[in-house]
Amino acid sequence: MMEYVKTLSQVPFNEPANYGTHxxxxxxxxxxxxxxxxxxxxxxxxxxxxxxxxxxxFKIDFILHHVHLEHLATLQNAHASIRKIIMDAEIPQAILxxxxxxxxxxxxxxxxxxxxxxxxxxYAPVVNLFVSPTFVPIAETYEGFxxxxxxxxxxLIALKEAYAMxxxxxxxxxxxxxxxxxRKVAFAVIVETMLPAHATVTAYSTxxxxxxxLFLETYRGFVDVRDAVAKDFHYIKxxxxxxxxxQVVDQPTLIxxxxxxxxALVEFRDGRGQNLNEKELLEIGRLAKKAExxxxxxxxxxxxxxxxxxxxxxxxxYAVPNVGLLLASTGRxxxxxxxxxxxxxxxxxxxxxxxxxxxxxxxxxxxxxxxDSTKRVLANAFRLIYKQLARxxxxxxxxxxxxxAEVAAACMAHGIPAIDLDKIVAIxxxxxxxxxxxxxxxxxVLSYLNDLLGQ
Numbered sequence: 001m002m003e004y005v006k007t008l009s010q011v012p013f014n015e016p017a018n019y020g021t022h023x024x025x026x027x028x029x030x031x032x033x034x035x036x037x038x039x040x041x042x043x044x045x046x047x048x049x050x051x052x053x054x055x056x057x058f059k060i061d062f063i064l065h066h067v068h069l070e071h072l073a074t075l076q077n078a079h080a081s082i083r084k085i086i087m088d089a090e091i092p093q094a095i096l097x098x099x100x101x102x103x104x105x106x107x108x109x110x111x112x113x114x115x116x117x118x119x120x121x122x123y124a125p126v127v128n129l130f131v132s133p134t135f136v137p138i139a140e141t142y143e144g145f146x147x148x149x150x151x152x153x154x155x156l157i158a159l160k161e162a163y164a165m166x167x168x169x170x171x172x173x174x175x176x177x178x179x180x181x182x183r184k185v186a187f188a189v190i191v192e193t194m195l196p197a198h199a200t201v202t203a204y205s206t207x208x209x210x211x212x213x214l215f216l217e218t219y220r221g222f223v224d225v226r227d228a229v230a231k232d233f234h235y236i237k238x239x240x241x242x243x244x245x246x247q248v249v250d251q252p253t254l255i256x257x258x259x260x261x262x263x264a265l266v267e268f269r270d271g272r273g274q275n276l277n278e279k280e281l282l283e284i285g286r287l288a289k290k291a292e293x294x295x296x297x298x299x300x301x302x303x304x305x306x307x308x309x310x311x312x313x314x315x316x317x318y319a320v321p322n323v324g325l326l327l328a329s330t331g332r333x334x335x336x337x338x339x340x341x342x343x344x345x346x347x348x349x350x351x352x353x354x355x356x357x358x359x360x361x362x363x364x365x366x367x368x369x370x371x372d373s374t375k376r377v378l379a380n381a382f383r384l385i386y387k388q389l390a391r392x393x394x395x396x397x398x399x400x401x402x403x404x405a406e407v408a409a410a411c412m413a414h415g416i417p418a419i420d421l422d423k424i425v426a427i428x429x430x431x432x433x434x435x436x437x438x439x440x441x442x443x444x445v446l447s448y449l450n451d452l453l454g455q
Contacts, residue, residue: 020132
């Protein structure tokens with residue numbers, strides 16, 4: 001009997017302290033008959049053993065003690081420092097032995113004829129990693145997800161990288177807001193066989209703005225962690241599983257595997273038309289609905305579509321989105337932000353029940369370079385603004401254009417209030433051109449989004 005590693009079938013449903021929330025929920029859905037890739041789970045005991053053997057606890061505590069949540073630079077420095085000590089840490093021999101055995105077992109031909117058909121052409125085992133923390137994690141990020149890992153040595157590196165992602169600025173802020181004790185949180189890791197992906201689907205089992213519907217984002221290729229790929233949107237009636245509304249766009253690029261085995265964003269010449277047919281959409285809808293019923297909670301599910309088969313990669317409970325953290329990321333006070341109830345997006349998470357006012361950080365110069373986290377925040381904000389205005393146009397019976405600038409013009413033509421939207425469009429155009437966006441403009445975008453979500 002292994003001490004640190006369990007198969008998905010062996011993970012108890014009610015032990016998130018030992019296997020994390022993701023793993024326990026995925027195990028429950030696996031037992032309910034929702035297909036998952038061949039997988040195993042490295043328990044939280046492994047993380048605690050690594051921390052103890054390398055004396056990381058004092059180092060992590062010391063680094064986090066010098067963090068000021070209102071100053072992004074201290075958060076970034078903490079992340080870099082903690083990542084370094086994790087990457088330098090030695091993994092205990094007992095964990096290495098169990099990991100090696102479990103990893104090799106993924107290369108053994110599976111008993112399922114369906115899975116065998118899917119993976120037999122791949123060089124196995126190639127795996128994905130998902131961190132499964134002991135708390136309910138941020139629902140809308142891919143932090144803690146590492147895909148396309150080849151070989152055991154790379155698995156060990158990816159494991160450390162996944163652990164380190166849990167100390168990103170977003171995660172540090174989130175745990176502080178949720179009043180989670182850093183000494184008591186721990187991380188399990190799900191290791192899954194990476195299946196060839198015809199398409200990827202993010203399924204929201206309930207659209208909070210329309211609870212009788214579920215919402216799907218679909219695109220061709222492997223998981224798009226950087227939000228670089230155009231996606232189709234579909235609304236499905238939950239009670240009788242019928243597609244009631246779709247927004248289909250051309251997909252000029254996709255994440256694909258290259259000859260050297262690495263993933264890359266490449267041109268997709270067949271990207272016109274709907275990514276999945278009606279039968280496939282309804283099957284994904286059925287599985288998402290079943291996941292919600294099994295877990296008795298609305299969930300976000302990540303599926304891969306592989307040679308006509310559907311596999312659940314990860315499941316996360318819904319979080320009610322709020323722009324407060326986005327405002328906090330600029331160093332401004334976010335305590336007045338009000339919660340809203342719409343489909344969640346990356347980096348928009350639940351605020352603390354009693355949010356503390358953040359001290360104002362120094363305002364960045366207008367020409368200051370933006371880090372990747374800030375770019376993601378702005379990109380997500382522009383996308384959410386587009387989605388909310390698109391819904392207003394649809395409600396007015398109007399066609400929805402492809403760009404925010406065109407949506408702004410359409411809103412004016414149909415008498416839909418969109419005060420100061422021209423400013424947001426101008427900021428987006430500068431952002432798309434690669435110009436750095438200063439704090440004042442970021443506040444303008446996020447405040448506009450906050451007002452829009454509150455309507």
